[in-house]
Amino acid sequence: MKAVFTRPQSLTETPMHYCPGCTHGVAHRLVAEVLDELGIRGRTIGVASVGCSVFAYNYFNVDFQQAAHGRAPAVATGIKRVLPDRVVFTYQGDGDLAAIGTAEIVHAANRGEQITVIFINNAVYGMTGGQMAPTTLPGMRTTTTPFGRDVRVAGHPLHVAEMLATLKGVAYLARVALCGVAHITRAKRAIRKAFQAQLDGKGFSLVEVLSTCPVTWGLSPIEAVRWLEANMLPAYPLGEFVTSEGKERL
């Protein structure tokens, strides 16, 4: 009998702690499949951030370091600089990367640090209980924007992909979404290209992944996917912002 669907070698068998309907599990699987397909599991070092994905090391079957909130790009820099022939990636959420870790991500990108960043944007702080993130949409209710995000008070959503795309050190940069099979297929292609950019020594690569947080959004898993499609896709345009070999269809 032919196996048509198996667990990637790059994932452990540990059951995930993520909430039902959360797309971290999908993002993890895509990264793991890419590591398998590129044959780099044995020479990859991951860096986990602070937030829901702090326990990513329980699920990825690769060496891992856990970083302080926002500092994963600096930690990854330290690893990559002393082990330049290894593959180093960070897995960060929007609170981690786009708020407390803004300086670290901007400078790692600008240095052209040979690392790959998986940036999960679900427009909210998940682990701490649903507070406003830099990526929270205008009018969106969170526990710290109980009447909806007022941009006159809390500022505007931060468009990380667009911001980092202006930096010369970036070799590959895309924004994808995890709503539906077609989008997930494109997301995997982007993640693969991001790791390939690192393997080719072209510079910094990042994939911004629009994701769901059904629990803090107060929606069912299905409703959360619909909400992402209806609200996040218009606010955060998908596509490739930087590629080293010219634009390609994802």
Place this chain on the structure above:
Amino acid sequence: METTAERVLMKGNEAIAEAAIRAGVRAYFGYPITPQSEIAEYMARELPRRGGVFLQAESEVAAINMVYGAAGAGARVMTSTSSPGISLMQEGLSYLVGSELPCVIINVMRGGPGLGNIAPSQADYFQATKSAGHGDGRNLVLAPATIQEAADLTALAFELADRYRNPVMVLTDGITGQMMEPVTFRADTPPAREPPPWATTGAGEGPVRLINSIYLEPEALEHHNRRLVEKYRRMQSEVRYEAYRMEDATVAVAAYGLVARIARTAVDRARARGLRVGLLRPITVYPFPSAAFAEAAGRVAAILTVEMSAGQMVEDVRLAVAGRTPVRFYGRLGGAIPTPPELVAQIEALAAEVSAR
């Protein structure tokens, strides 16, 4: 500089950098701040051509986290900064202690609090010796009094960091960093050092490795912290201090680092005036040489603690002597340096007071 030179005249900061390279440092991550920037500048010139990595970080916060990454990946690694920079590094320091990662941190102290000034100070003593960031963390702290010792203790710091899987700090000051003295280096060839077996090297064989400091279950974190406390207890065997002319002393001066050099001159001058005075100089300020002070407390009539701070090490002196002898304090603040005549006057006043009792 010729790396094979026997004895050379060097600035303190550069001697520290050269000693670190000879001790086999593989990577330096730092951010410029006066009065220690020559360490980064020396590393930028020397480290890449001698087989290491130099990177100027975007902040002290990033620098210490780069140190974390490189240390976790098994490299011999260091950073250097000065007081306001150390405050920024406290976050990373706590993670380094929690994850048990060896590294060396040089703090060339300047005046504070806040932006303060760039003059020498010892006002980071509490921060250096009492807490390696938030949580129950500790790190070894070595306090050189000469440039030769700064070089020697920097080399030792790497050995101790590996021995205890813990950050080690070299605590010095703006004068020691900036002045020049002759220095002889211990090793010409960096010692070979394989990545430790726990390092996340992405080597691909055997079980995956993890560098981490999160223990959600209270009992698990308590167990981890008790293990760290046991390690801090073992660190007590690293106590180092110097006793100078203490054999028949009736008054002891307690001082470390630059101030101890000045105090040594003052002790000699007071001796020339017939006063029986000696100097107790902690070389490790954590662990503090409490036993040496406790022993001295039984022999001397008083201890004068001198610091370039409002009085920080004096608390460790008082704890060590446990009320068995009076402890007086004399401090200069804000970058001011005590002079030998000032200290002789303090010694004479204290000697007169105790002999009148």
